[in-house]
Amino acid sequence: MTAALRFDPIRLPEKCEQLRKEVRAFLAEEIAAGTFDPHKPNREDTDVPEFSRKVGAKGWLGMTWPKKYGGQERSFLERYVVTEEMRVANAPTRRFFVADRQSGPVLLKYAPEHIKMDILPRICRGEICFAIGMSEPNSGSDLFAAKTRATKTDGGYLINGTKIWTSSAHIADYMIAIFRTSPPTKENRRHGLTQFLVKMKQPGIKVNPIGQITGQYEFNEVVFTDHFIPDDHVLGEVDGAWKQATSELAYERSGPERFLETYYVLTELVRAVGPNPDTRSAEGIGRLVAQLHTMRRMSVSVAGMLQAGKEPVVEASIVKDIGTVWEQQLPHRVRDLAAFVEETATNRETLERQLDFAIKTAPKLTIQGGTTEVLRGIIARGLGLR
């Protein structure tokens, strides 16, 4: 048996290339109309509700979902193209991205029909925002250490405890969260967690913003005090959420957003060095492009595996590990190469402003969506080492 993992070279079908042109044209129009500035990743107004609705109207949310829930029944590869074009253009995707990538697929799999019919079409229209409640104070990557309790009561559950590092909780309409319904057993540490659909902005939920070192407020602490959740908001099996939650994380790991978060500094460096770079700048850019290209081909390959109905857990973890380490190093490499940029470069100020923000963003990239250490543990398991 060979331990090596194969990433077969997928070629995106013609349909995808047509779609890519449509997405680029749409984004160019939105940029021209001033909806967002692609050169300002650190803008204050990353939450742009009207942009979400326009993307929904284009049919680019819930693209792979059944039509009866508002989806388009299109392929993972088509969704992939939309995601990477949005990311590369620095589009304000925060409001819809989590629902589109993660929460929607979870609801599709585990929610009762009437909830699917209620919520999924609204996600597809770009009307609602989701947050994910997994981490807790002193748990983080250790999902099974979650303590926030869901206590059975008449017609539902009462929630008490605190979630933390919850991105977008301050603007979210819903959260998909795991809570403890029973203690873990001696035989199975993973036992006792249940996944719930939480309606935000209800009594018993308090959202406290947490400032980030970038100067932005993106994540929050969410405190539950006797918050009531009805029975039909239980997602999947009571006490058996661990498997659901870990398969949900696979959605979070292989996409283009996992190596393109600081990509904008590379474009800006190429702009700054101009058409005739010195040897050192050329070499630096060439290496970064070769690395980027390789990761993208791996990531596209994983999208092809998803399209084929496979569960590429280890492959996705490899893409996330290499991808986030790369996007973390990228601003530092670009900063180093920028020392050779002429004073007269017209975009010098933009590049410097972007580098400032990207360098401050970088430390989180190897943490969100599963830390590098956790991912390497998953890869090691895939290699048969544990």
Next chain:
Amino acid sequence: MAESDNIVVETAEKIFADLGDPQTINNDKKNSWQAPLWQALSEAGLPLSWVPDDLGGSGASLADGFALLNAAGRFAVAVPLAETMLAGWLLAQAKVTSPEGEMTVLPASPKDRITLDADGSLSGRARGVPFAKTTRHFAVLAHGKDGVSIALVDAAKARIESGLNVGYDHSDTVTLDKVQPVTLRAAPKGFDQTMMMLMGGVARSLQIAGALESMLDISVRYSNERVAFEKKISKFQAVQHNLARLAGESAAALAAATSAADAIANATSFDDEVYLEAASAKIRCAEAAEKGGAIAHQVHGAIGFTMEHILHRYSLRALAWRDDFGSESHWAVELGKLVASRGADELWPLVASR
């Protein structure tokens, strides 16, 4: 490129397993393994995979040939299989018939030039030519006043200074001093030395990726056998994380190399997109050879540093192959220049071209 559904690769793997097993070769100090291995490969028509039937070859597809090179890398094959395939491919570009026996290509470095003089003779020097000392013919790309030509040259007519690469394979300096070729033809319109270097670079990338696959395999196996501090070293988290990184480097190399091979096999010309694929593969695979090889040795400890162990057959060759047909720095500079000349707003469209 799945190995199971490819008859060319299946045939090759069987021959490699029977006659080119790395442990057997490593134990054989007299190199008596070489002749039978080469004979079996030749009888199966593998060295001339990329040569059409009417030019003396077996006419396999580019894709099958690339998959074969990847398999050769997995066995760290130390006969001029890749070199003869490349030579046959180069000769076929100008419809020159391939002779029997081992061949290699020159130049093997982007900076070296062979010139074609008015009297039809070839002159120039090529460094780092793999297996030049042990092959019978050279396929040569030469520059003349009318453009690029492709020639078949009898190796006996060249001056060869013997050298070894870090993997202990022949890597020689070849000097041609007014040598009359066996055959000489003009290259097809648009064909140039860069294309030959990109093709050679992709061949080496696939070999490096194959070697890394095997390094991962034997490192995982070793970590599950070796006991230290009273437990298998595979149970130490630090070792697990190192092996996870090796798996990542191996996967990245294989993805880059197979993607580039797929691009060339399906392209009608060596355009910017093929350039991006092929140059990226050589750069990324060279980086993977350095990082991945270091981890494989780290896991093996002192035993992996000995001649008795087979690890060096993979690790040193992967490191040596970085130098052939342009190092990672060479291609990085060229790729960087290409990207810069196209401009910032064309970078993403180039990367996302397929």
